[in-house]
Amino acid sequence: MESAGKNTNQLDVRGNQLISASHWGIFHPIVQDGRVVDVQPFEKDSAPSKNLKKLVKLQTSSNRILHPYVRKEYLEKGPASSEKRGKDEWIQVTWDEALDLVASEIKRIYKNFGPAAMFGRSYGWKSSGLVHSAHTLQQRLLNLCGGFVECANSYSTGAIATILPYVTGSSELKSTAWPNILKHSERIVFWGCDPLVTGDIDWIAPLHRAQKYLDQLKSSSIKTYSINPVRPETSKFLENDWIAPKPGTDTALMLALMHELIAAGMANKSFLDKYTFGFDALKNYILCSTDGVEKNAEWAEKETGIQASVIRNLAQDLATHRTMLMIGWGPQRARYGEQFPWMAYALACVLGQIGLPGGGIGSNYHYSDGGVPVRKGKQPRGISSKVAPVWPYKKPGEFSQKIPVASFVDCFLNPGKVIDFNGKKVKYPEVKMVMWTGGNPFSHQPETNRLKKAWSIPETVVVSDHVWSATARHADLVLPASTTLERNDIVGIGTYTNDGIVAMHKAVEAPGEAKSDYEIYTLLAEKLGLKEAFTEGLDEAGWIRKIYNDTLAPNKKIGVELPAFEEFWTQGYVLYPEDPEEGEYVAFADFINSPEGTPLKTESGKFQLFSPTIDSFGYEDCRGYPMYFRPEELRAAENEFFLVSLKASDRLHGQLHNLDATFDGPKVSEKVRINREDGEKLGLQSGEKVELSNSRGIVVATVELSDDVAIGVVAVCHGGMFFPIANKDVGGCSNTLVKDVPTSSLSRGNVASYGTVKVRKVLYSKRQNLMLIP
Template sequence: MTESISEKLSSDVREGTSVTHWGIVKTTAVDGKISKIEPIPEDRRPSPNLKALAELPYAPSRIRYPMVREGYFKEGISSRDRRGEDKWIRVSWEEALDLIASELKRIYSEYGPSAVFGQSYGWKSPGTVNSASTLQRRLLSLCGGYVSGVNSYSTAAIGTILPYVVGTGDPQSTDWNVVLKNSRRVVFWGTDPIVTNDIDWSTTLHNYFPYLEKLKTSDIKTIDINPVRTETGEFLGSEWIAPKPGTDCALMLGMMYELECSGKTDKNILQNCTSGFEVFQDHLLGKSDGIPKSPEWASEITGIPTDKIHSLTHELADNRTMIIMGWGIQRIQYGEQPHWMAFTLASMLGQIGLPGGGVGTNYHYSSGGCPFHIGPMIGGLASRVEPVLPRLKPWKGSAYIPVMRFADCFLNPGKTIEHNGKRLTYPDIRMVMWTGGNPFAHQPETNRLLSAWKKPETIVVTDCFMTATARHADIVLPAQTVFEHNDICPIGTYTNDGIAANHAMIAPIGESRSDYRIYSELARRMGVEQEFTLGLDEIGWIQAIYQEAKNRGLSSGIQLPTFEEFWSKGIVFYPEDETSKEFVAFEEFRKDPANHPLRTESGKIQIFSPRIASYGYDDCRGYPSYFEPSESLNNKKKYPLAYMSGKSAHRLHSQLDGTTHTASHNIGDREPIWIHPDNAAERGIQTGDVVLVRNDRGNVLAGAVVTDKVRKDVVLIRHGGWFEPQKQADGSTLDVHGNANTLTMDVPTSKLACGNVASSGLVEVEKFQGVLPTVKIREETVPQPKA
């Protein structure tokens, strides 16, 4: 089979299946170059970003050869201050891999595994065999271990708080069919499903969209609560309520106060299905702190009129209501609070466990809330395996850190922090291995990361593109895109639609190699090749993974086609589980809490958590609360405008930013910034102007879009623009391209989750004066030959 694939790659016309985060596509290559990409017919809403994929392998920013930073090549680890500034030296694969293996051996020998940071957070490319981060962690585990990271930049706060509240960090949502049949109100709170459902950790059929179309034509009223007018809200014609950023918990408290004082609280549900309401009630009514959380109190904080808080409360109480909560709402200071507060609000409304009522927390991602499909889920290579090599040095510090605190760890080895009821001590990181990710896009306060990034002795980056992270490495390895290697991938994180083949469509660009080959060859140099590969090459793993799924299917009475049939067709679809269309979240628990308890301290919804209270944290109490962010429109210090970053509709985090497709959406070659007409007029700013956005953390150039789709005194830059710092005469850096996280705060959500803060902060915006710097981040990096 491998031979036939090779023959097809060199043929005049090649057609096959490609798997992307934006969906499955049928790819055509003519004379070895991609000529056409089309969505498969089963895709319910083909992504507008598919047009960018055809140019992806050939982008100027593509890494084509192994490279070593000039200072590192000549001087070794003493040159780390010049990361991001040096030129690059082209080396052979053998030289690059030998250099990395030698350095790994040195670090393990001198410092031990606690000096190696190998978590390598990022979205990588889809596919099970060439899952870059999985392969790297597998290799480092075999070599003795590495410092790992817990939580994610996506769901750190919600994933930490909800196990205390409802017993799981990601509760299954009520099926959309049930919502459409029973709900009278659907509230989209801090979420934009049309934008965020465009992608999937594996791949997607965009199952969610027909349900939004049905919702649009139904008589169900929808409400969009967000400081920014969302694409989903516009599509549905939703009522827009725009609170000040970071004040959602105050709004919910004001609503719950109104429920309590108007006698509309469901006391029966609170008694039977929740625990600790009395403690929260004292806080709500002001008995514990002297501050009643009335609608008037909430209005002053949120900027929402008192009358609107009253009417919204009664509208939700008088109608079957589904509250759809996004994840962006928890990427703020005190981000643990909004979802805890939402479950408390839904409990007081008494609608949790009723068809079409309650709270859903994943409708916005990977078609959450859509019917499940019947078929075996595929496995893959394990990332956590027992070490083979002896541990030569004792472990120092904690074996893991909250992943978004890695910059703080690099800067402060030996520092002790609080995290989720435990005390962690930062290890002393000497070597960083990063693959399939771009922390210079997703890590808050990028200039602080610049300083932290200079601390480790050696940094190795494996990627397809010369991102800002790759530009600040010591050694760079060129990986292949999905169009250049074979793989296998599940379809639908929440929906389990089937299995897709990823066919190699073109020959490797430059000297790029598959992730599996890269790490297999590193494993050979480290003496763990057999344990890493288990004697299988890429296609061997693909066949083994499929066969294992086929065998499990047979044991459940499900017959999958042969591997040859699957590989030829490219996709196996599973039948829909009809019973899943009737799923109601928490229904069995509501009907019989004693026999269907939640996995919480009390077996019920924890409105008060004795365990969290026992931690004694001043930024996360034992009950949901409103905390004023350190920078907000209610706490203005130096800067007047609230700053938000949201997901871009034109890329996946920073993926695709190196393409002309994404660049075509820029303003003046910069990432756009939304600004309200009143704020723009005060500053003499018009759409199309290049503006300077600044605070004490950084300076960013962006392209102005004057729009009333953002609340007054709020500005928005979409996350994921590639970071391009240029030094100024005063020694500061100016990000000339528009990376959103240059301006955000590198502070934890709280001591509980230690999550990342992406939408809290203040800035000033002014029209840029002077000579406009050229954006170079997408240009080709041409390495020098060895002298």
């Protein structure tokens, strides 16, 4: 088979060390006899991730996909034979055979149904590289074919990214710099976030520069709080005050804090009058004139489980000190998730310290070195997916071509259904074919059994991945992809910090017949007669050079001189110069200093504590001002608990998880953390197996009794491997138990923590293999 690209620009590594990058950081692969035997962290990484060492297992993982495969039933009967999807035998085929099958099906779908029938958006964390960005390459190819069903929003920030433009005028807000905070803050509240865990990763590649500021914070006189139903690692590290409200009641606590400030005459009236719009509507709600319920500390104690005296003391402490609220994204991945960030901004406005050094609010301190001073430079841009169609655009149909990403299951199940979404009506298309790459929806989509049902509806499912994820196991055709270690690439450093550019040197050959993402889609483009338009005449090396060289002029314009490509590739990285002014950056300072000269990009030009636009939508689940909605599922029995799903510290969602899995399933059982007192009442001990169950499914997990989980709560890290055996998920995927409902009609974001589960001790015997993998 002809290779993708002519390799006329082969990249020679002339430096002393190989270098590459991942979501966990930059590293040097150590190679012996054609295998990566170790990785050494980048010498300029402030706090290298412990997960880097796991990259060594990628090349030889027992869970690698080594060849192209087709499901037996699909190979024999063709499209629409989905009855055995997820439990069929796999037949190894050649690359030519696999690509011919995929190309033939793409042609059939576009000819007979048009782009409205192709779900090709994909979603997931893929790899860090810009050339082998799997989503981008697939979308580029499908756009050349005429388009596909696009998606709005993300699983990370579905609710917050939708609500904040109404409240602040922007969905992505730069945070006050850490050096400024350490100089001026007196109180910091980590609300629903855990920087020590989630700060380990970056969408591109981190240098973990935030760690030194956490170290300085620990040794400072600044008092900190962590508000979370599960005590964060950051809280343990800082040895701070841990406040544990019941899951889903954070906004009730915020309302009570504001009530206390209003009642005590400590609400910052001058700030509210000058910089906010609509506070009176929220104030009436707080003081009970709207619904007859006074949102005071006693009311909040019943809702949150936090003592009224603690609430009063907290309100007093925050108001009498320079306070920074650091809010996370976890609480907005819940039913009514828009209310959490909106209410948090309302609380910050009542405190009235936004725009002051060390005061205010920020929503990205927990991720990708948020708050670290930004360096001076222009980041590289990858291959564009936005290309004009080459094929004629046929049968567009009556549908909305962009649906909320977390609603794709509902779309598969209910074609033609019309939903509310951010003030508009969206009509679902009828999806006939799914192409998924660089992600694993069976890890991140709520209510996995509902997903499994929906997944059986499309006529063809094609998955490209490097491991047998649950998504790959539920495909019709599987294409084996290489990993970061097995190809050349290039990527920027630091999503928020703009640290520089790093080369990603190929360290070893890919195992089996795995190919790079760029080669896979180039070969598929060739089968479709689209190779020239897809590649623009460039191979892997050509794109790497182009991406780097395209950054030279923009950087020169701002006074940053970059080395020639050959020097960069040999050195392996370039770091941008530091900007001394960035260390004193204060969020919203320009607006506070000149509200008329630099207004916010909102309806009023101010912080919107009431939104006439949202109010006009008439949504019952997201109204014109932030509100408290009581959780829909409450504890009804002693063995029933609130479920909280956390990010694991030892993986990124499903990535780096179960690398030692076999075709019989995962080797390690997922843990469920249970409060020690609750566990003793149920007669449980650490290490015992339990079933967590509700109407949505059953998950088998291993008990870990802990004092770091609130009473009445169980915690399971998300990203567990969905592996159903006899209707029980033995892989411990927390989403098996989470209800697939939108955050609200506004953003329709995904829900990651929802409702209750029953806990039952079980005797767990050796399971039979019901999922046949080659």
